[in-house]
Each structure stands twice: as structure tokens, then as C-alpha cells.
Amino acid sequence: MNCVRLCFVLSCLWLSSSAADPDDPLLVELPQGKLRGRDNGNYYSYESIPYAEPPIGDLRFEAPQAYAQKWTDTFDATQPPVVCLQWDQFTQGDNKLAGEEDCLTVSIYRPKNSSRKSFPVVAHIHGGAFMFGAAAQNGHENVMREGKFILVKISYRLGPLGFASTGDADLPGNYGLKDQRLALQWIKQHIACFGGEPENILLVGHSAGGASVHLQMLREDFSQLAKAAISFSGNALDPWVVLQGGRGRAFELGRIVGCGLAADSAALKKCLKSKTASEIVTAVRSFLIFSYVPFAPFGPVVEPLDAPEPFLTQDPRDVIKSGKFGQVPWAVTYVTEDGGYNAALLLEDANKSGKTLLEELNDRWFDWAPYLLFYRDSKKTIKEMDDYSRKIRQEYVGDLPFSTQNYWELQQLFTDILFKNSTQDALDLHRTYGSSPAYAFVYDNPADRGIAQFLTKRRDINFGTVHGDDYFLIFENVVRDAQLRPDEERISRNFINMLADFALSDKGTLTFGECVFQDNVGSEKFNLLAIDRNGCENKQYAEFP
Structure with missing residues (x-):
């Protein structure tokens, strides 16, 4: 840990202790400014905190950029996280469009437990086949009732907005996975400000969230972000996780939304950026042969070596065989x-x-x-x-x-x-x-x-x-x-x-x-x-x- 980061973590530890002042236990200070959370009886919540710049406009279909804005007023952290824009299997009716494109936030839930001054941290990646789901759809009342750890829920891009890929450097894909990684970096850097222990972070997820946990762990430096990991009913080797045929689906996506027969990936990307996010996500229905099948038409891919900021450049099996992955304790379940x-x-x-x-x-x-x-x-x-x-x-x-x-x-x-x-x-x-x-x-x-x-x-x-x-x-x-x-x-x-x-x-x-x-x-x-x-x-x- 370098000196600057050490000083920052120590300052967060000081700030978190002052934030626990009974006169104002909900005020937390970050480099962006101050934020105010909510008192929920047996726990505090600090929700919808941005960790990345909004992935809209020119930032659509790009790796996420760390949030750099400053708050002049106290940020309102009492609003539940929005759903990332998606074609949601669980929305009734023919129109399954739900959510917003600007959605890259973390939400933090800290128990009231007078026996601890700081808490271990569980970072949570929600499931939903990389196509739908949301941080808010996984409750936290059971966890907060026990009062054992701070919970952090991560929101990330889904469906074509998060995973459309032409398999080349122009549109490499895996934007949702890159969102998750940036969120983990944010948590590691800032969780001490909320009373969390940055040296005691566990990453968990279920289904596509479990597969995401495993994929994050396949990054060689994962041990710098988390201490351990659990993948519930989902891992990187499941056949619905790392997909083939993404290039054909990306160009078909362009055709559906009116980009015609784009000459190349760069032209396709430019055209897709000019369309509304709703048009792009609604196009998911054209990839379903019936009901919500296949349940993951867009998902993680192996990126080319020349991709900018690539997340995954080898088949997960080859990554594991190389031994060059995050060597932390891991549990996998079904x-x-x-x-x-x-x-x-x-x-x-x-x-x-x-x-x-x-x-x-x-x-x-x-x-x-x-x-x-x-x-x-x-x-x-x-x-x-x-x-x-x-x-x-x-x-x-x-x-x-x-x-x-x-x-x-x-x-x-x-x-x-x-x-x-x-x-x-x-x-x-x-x-x-x-x-x-x-x-x-x-x-x-x-x-x-x-x-x-x-x-x-x-x-x-x-x-x-x-x-x-x-x-x-x-x-x-x-x-x-x-x-x-x-x-x-x-x-x-x-x-x-x-x-x-x-x-x-x-x-x-x-x-x-x-x-x-x-x-x-x-x-x-x-x-x-x-x-x-x-x-x-x-x-x-x-x-x-």
C-alpha cells in the first residue's frame, strides 16, 4: 500500500469514527464531498453512491471511468439504487423494458452493533443471467438483523449495454464485468469511511453473480481487492457464461435498431451510440426464440489481446491452468x-x-x-x-x-x-x-x-x-x-x-x-x-x- 493510499485509509478510519457520533451518525465524508444516509432502525444505509461516471453518450460501450465529480451540497444517499436498463424476464406483459442507463452505483448497509467499531465487508454481485436483475432485488433485512458485517451491493451494466461484443478492439465487450471491477476498487478504497475493514472483504454472488465472482477472481491481482470469494450456483465454466458467436449477435443488434449492414465494428459502435438506450435494450426480444430463451443472449466473452483495458483474454479454463489468477480461498456451490x-x-x-x-x-x-x-x-x-x-x-x-x-x-x-x-x-x-x-x-x-x-x-x-x-x-x-x-x-x-x-x-x-x-x-x-x-x-x- 503506497503512502498516499495509506493516509487516505487512515483518514477514512478517522472519518468513520466521527461519523458514528450520536449527534449525526449518518454523515460520511468522501473525496467527492459529504453524503448523508438513512437510519433504518437496526442499521444505517448509504445508497446509490456513484462509483463511475454515467455510461451514457460517448461513454456507452466503453470501459467505465472512475467517478470524478465533486459534490458542493451534501449528497442524498437515501434513495434506493435504480435498476440498470434491461429487458426483464420478471416484468409481466409484452413490454419488459425496465430501468435506467445511468445506474453505476454502490449501496452500503451498516448494522448498528455496539460491540464493534468496525466490520468485515461482504460485497454482493446480483444475478440475472447478465441480462436482468438489480441490487435492490436482493434484500438485506436478514443480514442486518444479525448485525455481523457491512453489506455492499454493486450495480453494473446488463444485456447488450453491458456485454455487446464484436470480438475486436473496437467493441470488445465485458463492460458489465469492468463495472464490477471498478466498483470493487471503489469499495477497497472507500469502505473504511463507513466503518468497513478493507483488509476483510468477501465477494459473493449468485447465478450470474456467482459466475461474475469467479471471473473477477480469475484476475491475477484479485487478492488486492478481496480476501475470499463464494460463487453460489454459478461459475465461469457454466456453458451460459462465456459466450461464443458474439460478433454475429452484435451486428444483428445493429441491424434491428436501424444501423443497416454496418461496414465494420467502428461504424457499428458509432451507430449504436446514436440510438436510444431503450431501442438497444428492447432489441433483446428479437434474440429470444420463445419465452425468455435463451436466457443469456448477451454475456461475457473472451476479448482480443489488443482490446483497450481488456478484462478476459483467455478461456477461463486456460487462466486456471496457468495458475495466474487471484489465489484466495474460494467456495463454489450448487x-x-x-x-x-x-x-x-x-x-x-x-x-x-x-x-x-x-x-x-x-x-x-x-x-x-x-x-x-x-x-x-x-x-x-x-x-x-x-x-x-x-x-x-x-x-x-x-x-x-x-x-x-x-x-x-x-x-x-x-x-x-x-x-x-x-x-x-x-x-x-x-x-x-x-x-x-x-x-x-x-x-x-x-x-x-x-x-x-x-x-x-x-x-x-x-x-x-x-x-x-x-x-x-x-x-x-x-x-x-x-x-x-x-x-x-x-x-x-x-x-x-x-x-x-x-x-x-x-x-x-x-x-x-x-x-x-x-x-x-x-x-x-x-x-x-x-x-x-x-x-x-x-x-x-x-x-x-
């Missing part, structure tokens, strides 16, 4: 039926015909499966694609038609291909090429109402433990029951304590309740902590169950 989020969409009515999409899948499998399972752009020929489609269908349902009777097998197909298999692959690479602890858990405890029931409005199907049934016990979400069962309340507290203890641990030890996670680095078998309503148990497997 739930037993993660794929229920994806499979449940097929229970929708197909064009209000009374026939479900699941039934329609029998005639459209070879057309839809490459989009549903994200291998359309990775196969070299139609024959190769069809052969793979035929193989996986045979493996999971054999010669049976798709129906509600064998829905469970289809859901398991989605779980394995989109989540579980790549979780095992990621852990395998880290245990082989990593030097810091690598942990894993599997969660099996179904919510009474989770994301599958929310999407389908059906209670007649056993969905099992679906995507988010664990994570939303920590950070509340409208897609699952707000009222927790007694077993879920206990698990929620254990999860929250797990995060706090991981952020504080000097040895990188990870615990859940009475269970201590076993490290996978150097282990011949996979060490997997199984968590259910009855407790937790360390188990070893040659292959994930």
Missing part, C-alpha cells in the same frame, strides 16, 4: 435441482393453445435444445449439433416423449448441463492448479415456494431444491417465501455467520454451523459439504452426486 429455473419455463402455455411448451418440445427438440442448453455456437456443424442433441435426450429420457410425468428427468438434464457438471469441472481445475483453499457445498432443502413455482404458478409438480432456494435465505427475494420455516431460519443464520466468519478468517477457514469445510486442493476425491434441513455433513465423492 443445489440439487438448480436447473428447475430453466426447465420450469417449459411448463408455460404455448401461444395460449392449451398445449405446454414441454409438449411442443417433442417436435422442436433439435431446434430448441441448442438454445436452451447453450451449445448452438460451440458446435462446428449442424450434424455435430444434432448428434449431441440426440445423445443427451437419449441419456435422460430415452425414447419417452417429454411430459409432466418425466419432467423430473428433464429438470435433471438442465441441472447437470447448465450447473452441476461445470461446478465439478471448476473445482477440479482449482484443486489441481490452485494453491489457496477451494471448497464446495451442495444444498438440498426445497422451499415451499421458490423460483419454479413463481414462474409456473403451479404447485402440482415436485420441483425439489431449485435455483436460489439457499441464497435467498441470506438475501431475500420476491421469488421465494418471505416467511421462513424454523429449519430455514436456522440455516439462514448459519449462512450469514458463514459469510462473516469467512471474511474474518486469517487462515481461509470456512465453516457452516458445526461443520468445517474440507479443502479440495490436492485431494484425490471431491470434498463436498452436504447441507439439508437436518444439518450438514462432509462427504467425499469421485463424481458429484
